[in-house]
Amino acid sequence: MNRNIKDSVIEGITLVSVLVIILVIVSILAVTVVGGWKSLNWSFLSEFPKDGMTKGGIFPAIVGTAVMTIIMAVAAVPFGVITAIYLAEYANEKSIMAKTIRFAVKTLAVVPSIIFGLFGLGFFIGFIGKNMDGLLNGGELRWGQPNILWASLTMALLTLPVVIVAVEEAIRTIPREMREASLALGATKWQTIKKVVLPGSVSGILTGTILAVSRGAGEVAPILFTGAAYFLSDIPHSLSDQFMSLGYHIYIMSTQSSNVDATLPIQFATTLVLLLLTFSLNAIAVVIRYRIRKNAK
Amino acid sequence: MLNNYLFMDEIKVKVKDLSLYYGASQALKKISMEIPEKKVTAFIGPSGCGKSTFLRTLNRMNDLIDNVTIEGEVIIDNTNIYDKNIDVVNLRKKVGMIFQKSNPFAKSVYDNIAFGPRINGIKQKSVLDEIVERSLRQAAIWDEIKDRLFNSALGLSGGQQQRLCIARTLAVNPEIILMDEPASALDPISTSKIEELIQELKKEYTIIIVTHNMQQAARTSDLTAFFYMGDLVEMNKTEIIFSNPAKKQTEDYISGRFG
Numbered sequence: 001m002n003r004n005i006k007d008s009v010i011e012g013i014t015l016v017s018v019l020v021i022i023l024v025i026v027s028i029l030a031v032t033v034v035g036g037w038k039s040l041n042w043s044f045l046s047e048f049p050k051d052g053m054t055k056g057g058i059f060p061a062i063v064g065t066a067v068m069t070i071i072m073a074v075a076a077v078p079f080g081v082i083t084a085i086y087l088a089e090y091a092n093e094k095s096i097m098a099k100t101i102r103f104a105v106k107t108l109a110v111v112p113s114i115i116f117g118l119f120g121l122g123f124f125i126g127f128i129g130k131n132m133d134g135l136l137n138g139g140e141l142r143w144g145q146p147n148i149l150w151a152s153l154t155m156a157l158l159t160l161p162v163v164i165v166a167v168e169e170a171i172r173t174i175p176r177e178m179r180e181a182s183l184a185l186g187a188t189k190w191q192t193i194k195k196v197v198l199p200g201s202v203s204g205i206l207t208g209t210i211l212a213v214s215r216g217a218g219e220v221a222p223i224l225f226t227g228a229a230y231f232l233s234d235i236p237h238s239l240s241d242q243f244m245s246l247g248y249h250i251y252i253m254s255t256q257s258s259n260v261d262a263t264l265p266i267q268f269a270t271t272l273v274l275l276l277l278t279f280s281l282n283a284i285a286v287v288i289r290y291r292i293r294k295n296a297k
Numbered sequence: 298m299l300n301n302y303l304f305m306d307e308i309k310v311k312v313k314d315l316s317l318y319y320g321a322s323q324a325l326k327k328i329s330m331e332i333p334e335k336k337v338t339a340f341i342g343p344s345g346c347g348k349s350t351f352l353r354t355l356n357r358m359n360d361l362i363d364n365v366t367i368e369g370e371v372i373i374d375n376t377n378i379y380d381k382n383i384d385v386v387n388l389r390k391k392v393g394m395i396f397q398k399s400n401p402f403a404k405s406v407y408d409n410i411a412f413g414p415r416i417n418g419i420k421q422k423s424v425l426d427e428i429v430e431r432s433l434r435q436a437a438i439w440d441e442i443k444d445r446l447f448n449s450a451l452g453l454s455g456g457q458q459q460r461l462c463i464a465r466t467l468a469v470n471p472e473i474i475l476m477d478e479p480a481s482a483l484d485p486i487s488t489s490k491i492e493e494l495i496q497e498l499k500k501e502y503t504i505i506i507v508t509h510n511m512q513q514a515a516r517t518s519d520l521t522a523f524f525y526m527g528d529l530v531e532m533n534k535t536e537i538i539f540s541n542p543a544k545k546q547t548e549d550y551i552s553g554r555f556g
Contacts, residue, residue: 092363177400181462184356185413185469186390195416200403 032275036268044269053231053253054263058270063235064148064228064243065277069217071152071239072159076216077209079156080163087164088171089193109161113221120154120226121146142240149239151227159216166208170201203292207285214281218274220247230256246274306333309473309503310355315369317350317359324350326527327369332520337495337504339518339535341511343550346524348507352475355505356392357385373473390417393471397478399458401450401465406433406442409450409461413469428468436464437494456487463494474498476506480513492517511551515539523547 043057050056083101091098129143129150136143174197182192198205220228229242230252236243253267254260310332317325325347332338340348353359355371357378370377378388390413401409410429419425429446433439438460442453450461459479466474476495480488495504495517508514514521515535522532523546531538531547542548 094363175400177396177398178402180358180361180394180396181400181402181465182412183361184358184389184394184396185416185465186386187412187416188386191416195412196402 029275032268032272034268036265036270036272039265039269040272044266045273048233049231052258054257054259054266058246058249058266058273060232060235061244061246061249061270062273062277065217065246065274067236068148068152068155068223068227068243068245069213071149072155072216073209073213075153076156076159076163076213080160080209080212081167081205083160084164084167084171085193088168089189089197105161105164108157109165113158113219114224116154116158116222117225119157120150120222124150124153125226146225146227146229146242147240148227148236148243151223151243154222154226155216155219158219158222159212162212162215163209166212167201167205170204170208171197173204174200203289206292207289210281210285210288214278214285217281218247218278220245220251223248246270246277250274306336308332309334309373310505311370311372313370313372315351315354315367315371317347317354317368318366319362320364324527325354328529330522330529330532332503332505334503335499335501336519337499337506337517338520338522339514340505340507340522340524341509341514341550342524342530344509347527348522348524349477351524352477352505352507353394355473355475356389356394358394360385390469391471392473392475393466393469395459395462395466395474395476395479397481399455399462399482401453401458401461403449403451405447406450406453406461407446409465410468413465417469432464432468433461435467435498436460437490437497438464454487456483456490459483459487459491460494463491463498467498471502473503473505476504478507478509481509488513511539523550525550 045057045062046059047057048059083105087098087101091101125144125146129145132143133139133141178196178200179192182196183189187195223245227242228245228248232242232244250267250270253263253270257263308331312328312330312332315325315328316323328351340352342348350359354367355373355378359365359367367379369379371379373388373392376383402412404412407429410432411425414425414428419428430439430443433442438457441457442461445452450458453461459482463474463479480491483491492513495506498504499519506514506518518535520532521535521538523530523538523542523544525546531542531544533543538547539551542551
């Protein structure tokens with residue numbers, strides 16, 4: 001084949017691939033917006049579901065998702081950052097310890113999310129929760145059943161490898177010369193990490209963790225057995241309460257509802273809210289990165 | 298070869314049979330030398346001869362690299378810095394280092410200079426102000442940047458950045474300053490400013506400089522040590538090394554026959 005023709009063909013193929021991606025994004029957005037736009041209003045956001053979830057709003061699902069996301073972040077981010085600091089700064093690359101942690105992180109990242117759900121059920125509810133009841137409540141059932149704490153911690157385990165990888169990458173962007181400069185001035189290793197490495201990689205750490213957390217916010221499988229409820233007449237007031245979640249709510253309404261077709265607009269609107277939530281987390285990440293880069297110059 | 302040229306000077310650093318290995322390969326072979334106080338000592342030699350590696354053994358910067366083993370002694374002020382109970386952090390305060398590539402932090406000029414004093418627990422603003430001004434004056438850069446103390450250090454020119462790094466090192470009151478090819482990335486004017494600065498600094502500090510540039514060694518140093526393939530071939534007064542070296546290898550290198 002003529003070389004020039006071959007070149008254009010290759011360019012054409014890359015262009016088509018890009019167009020497919022754009023098409024997917026645009027159609028997801030278009031279908032969701034067109035289908036859900038009309039039902040999206042203040043009462044939809046602020047009211048409880050009504051009439052067997054065929055009418056009313058999604059307020060408890062929004063609150064549940066938000067609270068779960070916050071607890072998940074509080075658990076996963078510090079743990080992930082500390083692990084990443086160990087891997088990037090303290091671990092000897094060739095040590096068995098570092099290799100084991102890396103293998104564990106990689107394996108954790110490819111475990112299907114439903115397995116995390118089963119693990120949460122067995123470990124948090126069946127083991128930790130049951131034992132807490134035995135010790136604290138004299139055997140009365142409180143923690144040994146699904147609730148928002150166990151669901152959030154299960155979700156935290158799911159996002160942990162993503163946080164670790166993102167933070168470690170951010171930390172590794174700090175050049176060795178910066179660490180040497182600090183150490184040569186008589187700084188200890190921890191002073192170097194605290195004063196040079198972490199401030200220099202804060203934008204990467206923030207964006208990486210926000211992206212990881214926003215990924216978790218929409219997951220359903222890990223919370224199926226660990227805390228998400230079909231329908232609740234109240235929002236969670238304690239860590240031992242169950243909660244409603246946007247993702248699970250969409251699944252319920254589209255498969256278990258008494259009248260799936262009639263609730264289609266509500267389903268689209270719920271999907272739209274979930275998308276807006278994750279997109280806005282992403283947007284926050286982009287803004288943080290932009291701001292910090294600008295300040296650094 | 299120890300060391301009739303030193304008889305008048307106080308010895309600051311005494312190295313005895315220092316060997317360094319990266320894994321199994323030996324990078325420094327039983328180096329012994331004495332470095333006088335408040336003089337400029339230059340290390341020269343072709344790339345890979347071990348001069349930078351040797352320099353970094355003097356403030357234990359090689360500790361940061363995995364898989365390095367070191368034998369022998371480096372005695373600074375009567376203390377072997379490779380003794381088990383040596384605090385490396387205190388050693389590095391005493392033995393400062395300037396790197397080949399200037400490496401200011403992505404902070405303001407002021408915060409760069411105040412970094413060392415702050416990690417040593419100095420918080421009082423008036424004390425820090427005084428240290429910042431004194432260090433910048435000592436590094437001959439105060440007049441150029443006194444109006445830009447709170448701008449990012451990354452906005453300075455390459456030569457200014459390197460003098461800032463020197464000021465940053467001076468701010469922790471070292472006694473010895475190691476310089477690893479401090480001017481190799483700089484233009485001739487910036488280079489001559491650094492060289493003038495070295496002449497000023499040697500009045501108060503012991504300076505050890507690694508350089509590729511033999512004119513620089515000849516211009517700035519009192520003593521010169523020639524390294525080749527991990528060996529210290531020869532060390533003597535700079536004018537003797539450059540006019541009448543004892544070893545043929547030294548003469549060949551200095552006259553440009555290899556390296």
